[in-house]
Amino acid sequence: MEYQIDIFNQMLIFAIFALSLNLLIGYGGQVSVAHAALGAAGGYTAAYLSVEYGVPYIPATLFAIGAGTLIGTAVSVPALRLSMDYLILLTLSLSTVLLTLIVSLKYFGGSYGLLGIGGVSVFGKDIVRPSDYLKILLPLLVVLFLACWRLGHSPFGRVLKGIREDEIATRSLGKDVFMYKVGLFAITSAMAGLGGAALVYYSQIASPSQFSFDVATTMIAMIIIGGMGNLWGSLLGVVLVVVSRPVLEKQVNASPEDASLYRLIIYGAALVVVMRLRPEGLIPESASLRAGVAWIRRLAGRLPAPPAPAAGSADATPPHIAAARVARARPGNGLVEDVSQLEAAVQVTGLVKHFGGIRAVDGLDFRLAAGRITGLVGPNGAGKTTVFNLITGAIRPDAGVVTLRGNNITNIPPHRVARRGMVRSFQDVRTLPRLSVLENVALAVPNQPGEHLGNLFFRPGSTARAGREAREKAIEALRFVGMESRLEYPAGALGYGEQKLVALARMLATGADVLLLDEPASGIDQSWLDPILEVILQTRDMGKTICIVEHNLHVVERLADWVYFMEAGIVTAQGTMRDLISQPRLAEVYFGNA
């Protein structure tokens, strides 16, 4: 019996690593290979304190958690500012260097490791047998699983998944992507440190082979085989990987040495095969306990399968937008309004951006009249999208001032611009493909208490209430754009026109009152044009300030109350669309000399 419990205990310890690694890679999309090395940092800290100074196991474990957190966070911070290859590079280097140092430094017992680690005792009772350890490890793992579940399936976890799907889109909705990544790395590094200490105390030795590159890859194999983004999958992965050793030793009659080689060969091959044939792993992210039970029931009772949601519904009929179109007149009673008399929601003065020798934006001045739609048109390469990047802070301007409702927002990072009330859309929509439509929009709701860890664990009541409110707001925004029938669909399965509407709902859910729309009508089917334009007009009628960049001049004509004409980085004309088209020079610049 003790033998089986020993194997079960090993599963529990590896589950600590697997759960945290899954949070990091599966939920947050941050690929790290340093998890075993961070375990070594924790394990060796605990072992060293215990062997050299006789520190008892609880403080030693706390130091181990601290060591994991500190090293993990310190090393990852520079890389988290950059694209993912730098994170892989730094974590890979960290693990190579930590493992080399552990072997070469004399304090840590070289390749033999540290022996003589103090015992563990609870309430004066010494913990020696595996069945004693089980009584500590099992409750520990249950608590950790619940905590990880809470993290992963909260507004916090939703932001993490948003970062995984598209960092730039998530940032544009007002989330401080960098701080989330750092927080995630700190939490998972802490768990790795804890796992390292648990492993070292359980095996009563700290040795390099416990945390080697083989082990790091084994941990990754657990979460990849089990299924990324699903914590149950990680547990399944741990069970399969840990059980494979006794199975190989007993059933195949391999020597322990050969069995461990076979195992690693199998894990390696499994990584390649899973990535190729079933990248979502055995238990995909979308699988839930309820769906699993239903599946088993179907298997047993042969119930018919539920209809699968239609993927790629590009030919879906556009939603019917209750049209106020008939009665609508342009603001200002149909007369051409002098928008310069209206209050400016956004004022841009002397904006300059050069890329090398190219003057993308070269002293640009314009204003967005509050509650109106302003168009930004011009030939290809006039620098229109760059303007959006500059005024939302995605790119730093070389010179110039941007004010939002009179406040200077020049050089403020994008997520803070969004929170101050100006959000943008993207030419290539950038919905978060594997999140549901509802999640896509709920993510955008600002100031959610559930995005902060303290609230998640210490104020569950008000967090849950706020979560329901955010959901309501999201549904309201989706109803406004006519997409409320698609709540549970993965956004990536929708047609392009539908995705554009979801992206619009997402901007509305942020509560921002200045919306910058980059090519809202490009790439969509003709039948989708009217609903989308209608939604934009209705958004204006709600009092929002809108700026559109658009190639289709008919769209600009129908939407824009005022239009700026941009050429080579400066505004060369302004007026209503009709005015501008009637100027032969502009028509020639725009359409070329046809």
Next chain:
Amino acid sequence: MDFTLFQQLFVNGIITGTRYGALGVGFGLILGVTGRFHFAYSTTYVVTAYAAILAAEQGVPLVLALIIGLAVGAILGMLIEGIIYRPLQTSAPTLALLAIFISSLGIVIAGQNLIRLYAGSRSKILDTGFTVKGLSLGENTFTSLDVVMVISLWAVILGVWALIRFSEPGRMINAVRVNPEMARVVGVDSGRIYLAVFGIGSVVAGSVAILSAMKYAALPDMGQQPTFLAFVVAFLAGIGSGPLRTALTGLAVGMIESLSGLWLSSQWAPLVVFSLLFIYVAVKPFSLGTSFPARARRLLPLGAR
């Protein structure tokens, strides 16, 4: 400062730096042209050394054994690209960075342990074919093998440089590296170029592996440290840099690591390299992936569309 020690460390720095430079050139070529995070560089490295050793053990003449080793490594590299990486890129381009990296981890771990299983875990030495003599220049000592190593690795580096600079296939490689879209438009078959690059990169790595198996020994996990160094050098040189710049970066890294011995004991050497990398990454300007050029976009994580 001890001047004799400095001189000796300087000589050592040239020897290790040349090795680092060559490692970086092979990996940097693959990363720069294909954008693949080819961690299984480690596998082609080990396999080249073992193939040469096994051939030599069978009584094959040394030169032929070396050629066999390099060829096996090159073919393995091309197979990995053609059979494993490319299908992943085609089936899920947005997930390719993650999928390719994870697959290459799998290849490394499976490869390493297959070698342990068939060739044993004990170290094997590749015969040099000549008597290694101790040489000295002033008070500095090194071996004739070191001289052979430095000369042949620089020959390989310059060979890669000349190939890219002057040959027709090389110009096509360069075209794909600089502007993959344009290269496709003018009719360069990027699939074949990728295969060629994996072949060349594996040969460069294999040359280092063979010389290391002669100087030290071959072990199933001998590829891990060199792969780490190759990554560091390629990134420090800048992704997409040419062979000469990468080789000189490697030389500088080796030199700094070696000269750090003036103040630090040698066991801290890996930390010196890591610190260089850490500082380099830390001073890079913040960019979450805004305004990436087309080539870098392929390296982007999940969801970049």
